[in-house]
Amino acid sequence: MASLTTITIITLLVPLATFFLVPAAVGYTLKLALRSLGWSLKSKTNARRELILSQVRIEEEHYQETAKSTASSSPAGPEDDDWEKVDGTVPSVAGNGKPIGEDWEGIIGFFHPFCNAGGGGERVLWAAVKATQERWPKAVCAIYTGDHEVTKAAMLERVETRFNIKLHAPTVVLLYLSTRKYVQSSMYPHFTLLGQSLGSLIVAFDGFNLLVPDIFIDTIGYAFTIALSKYLFPSVPTGAYVHYPTISTDMLTSLDDNTGIKGLNSGAGTGWKGMAKKRYWHLFARLYGWVGSKVDVVMTNSSWTSAHINSLWGPARRNKKVAYKDASVVFPPTAVSEIRSAIEVNDSTEANREPSILYIAQFRPEKNHALILRAFARFIQNRKNSSSTTTAAEPKLILIGSVRHSSPDETHIYHLRLLAHELQIRDQTTFICDASWPTILSHLRTSSIGTNAMWNEHFGIGVVEYQAAGLISVVHDSGGPREDIVINLDRKGETGFRASTEEEFAAGFEDALALPQKEKVAMRLRARESAMRFTEEEFARKWIVEVGKLIDLRRKK
Structure with missing residues (x-):
């Protein structure tokens, strides 16, 4: 070209x-x-x-x-190919009620x-x-x-x-x-x-x-x-x-936030540079709104x-x-159906769960892995200082995510490893890059908690995967996880915990692992039922x- x-x-x-x-x-x-x-x-x-x-x-x-x-x-005869089949549950009409037809080329x-x-x-x-x-x-x-x-x-x-x-x-x-x-x-x-x-x-x-x-x-x-x-x-x-x-209204308000929990630009609206950034973002929002009309x-x-x-x-x-x-x-x-068929959740399978905390997310700054590392370090320290530890096995933190090679992601994960070393949790933390689906399934089957720390995560596919696998979610109290996923569905009971700060995440990890077995299994089953709203079908x-x-x-x- x-x-x-x-x-x-x-x-x-x-x-x-x-x-x-x-x-x-x-x-x-x-x-x-x-x-x-x-x-x-x-x-x-x-x-x-x-x-x-x-x-x-x-x-x-x-x-x-x-x-x-x-x-x-083949002695078994011809096999049908999934791609050729039209799922009968898929609507056969367009939004205007007319037949869609399968002949469009x-x-x-x-x-x-x-x-x-x-x-x-x-x-x-x-x-x-x-x-x-x-x-x-x-x-x-x-x-x-x-x-x-x-x-x-x-x-x-x-x-x-x-x-x-x-x-x-x-x-x-x-x-x-x-x-x-x-x-x-x-x-x-x-x-x-x-x-x-x-x-x-x-x-x-x-x-x-x-x-x-x-x-x-x-x-x-x-x-x-x-x-x-x-x-x-x-x-x-x-x-x-x-x-x-x-750009979003939440991004605009984050510039005036002093808590440090509203994303990468939290509190960046101070001084003349901050005022200039505000003006620039507001003008860009107008242009972005016009683009949406197309x-x-x-x-x-x-x-x-x-x-x-x-x-x-x-x-x-x-x-x-x-x-x-x-x-x-x-x-x-989300692979809800496949996960549900591959992973059982009941009283007997609870013995296969380890006190592991799983975070599935791309290794990018906005996913805020650093918050989870610090929260996990605080959680471990709190357990050492407490005499009421309920779990004999030592908790582990497992971070799984894809890495865009030849990009800043590789440097980012290097700094995360350094942070784990500085927090003295290196031996209890595992980084897995570009994991295969069987590897992800294996960790979903054996972990107890699934976490997510991104502020205003737009949806949270990883969180749905946690629910489908029966993990207890401890996720950021914002965006999709709060609005759509980790909710009290039909008032049947909570499907997980939500947190915003390092202290709240650490407390959430402790609360999730400290649940009696009966309550743990009940929460896992509620989460699996809730996840059915997000199937591939x-x-x-x-x-x-x-x-x-x-x-x-x-x-x-």
Whole structure:
């Protein structure tokens, strides 16, 4: 692909960066220019589109021939492939009540430059691809990715190993981006939010130079790419699955927080720099709200995210001609059914539980592993100072998470190891990077407590996995864990503990381990029942309805 020129980049950035300042006449001229550029991109990529569709047909034919050969040679006879089946529990109508149909053969572009990262956002992406394949087997799922060192075969193998999601390879296409560095935070030591958002325009334009899809969905959180798509290709329906708003009212209020518990920017609003940061964030919030008006279908991963998105995007969307004005909550897919079938919870299995505290989360600063390390050290010290220890075995802390290689994550985990050493808990703390699914299942089966320390965690897939496995949750009292997951469901009783400070987490660990066995088992069973709201099947049902809206819009164009 030809490299992006400086003129092209400026053409993309100027209309958005100066949105509130450019006169209407000039804005109209820029809109026409961008549409002309979009028409040029479509013409330019038509040949590649035909090549991709031809390659998909070839791979599909080869797959079918191999499947027939295997079936004929197998004494057990042919086996059905899950991807070909349409789950009867998935709604067969779109949001307008019309049949969706399974014959749609277009290309859905998924914008996810870090699709090999192995985190919760990537589980959503691949589960979405699987649900799409099962509902529309002839559709092509094209993923815009910056993981150019990974082949499709290796990517899909990792998806199966990490998430236990098996995809139909022929209709998965990877489109390799060469500009992913422009969305990395390390590129923007100052004005990071604006820098990454504008940088995403460069990356999206890179992707559109490879292929213009029939439907464009951002599944990672770069909403500015959707605005660009709308200006370049007005006839392409757009969707957004929002894991976390780029900016939120909670972020704005955190600048004035003096407790130090509201995220990485807690208390950063003091002095002239703090005032400048406030002003910058408020202006960015206005721009972000305008961007939200360009999305045709909005999905959010939790009640907390939905409330913020409706607050930020709602006013602009109500003033625009969008078919679906309100965001829909589509809880992320979690392997609840598989975990429940693999792990039993009853009085007899309690003996297999060790006094271990498990934290499943990517090794990134916002996950606040340091808070858990300090809380665990305090918990251990409190036990040493107490004569009423109820557990004979020594408690352990197990930290499991993916690491984005060649990134600040590697340095971050190094500092976490140093902190564990300084707190004198190194021998009781285990770090496991990029664990396989069987390894995660093993620790879910034998641990007693599951924890999460991120302030305003948008949802908390790891917390749901704790519940499905019967772990007692001790999680941060904010965001998705507080609003949707660790709740008193139908007033049947608590499903875990919530905390905010080092002292509260330490107390939560002690309270959870000190519960009598009968109460422990009862809480574990309540948690498992609560987790059934977040199954992969529930996600697939809701995802299909929302994508069905986009297909319906495409058919009307």
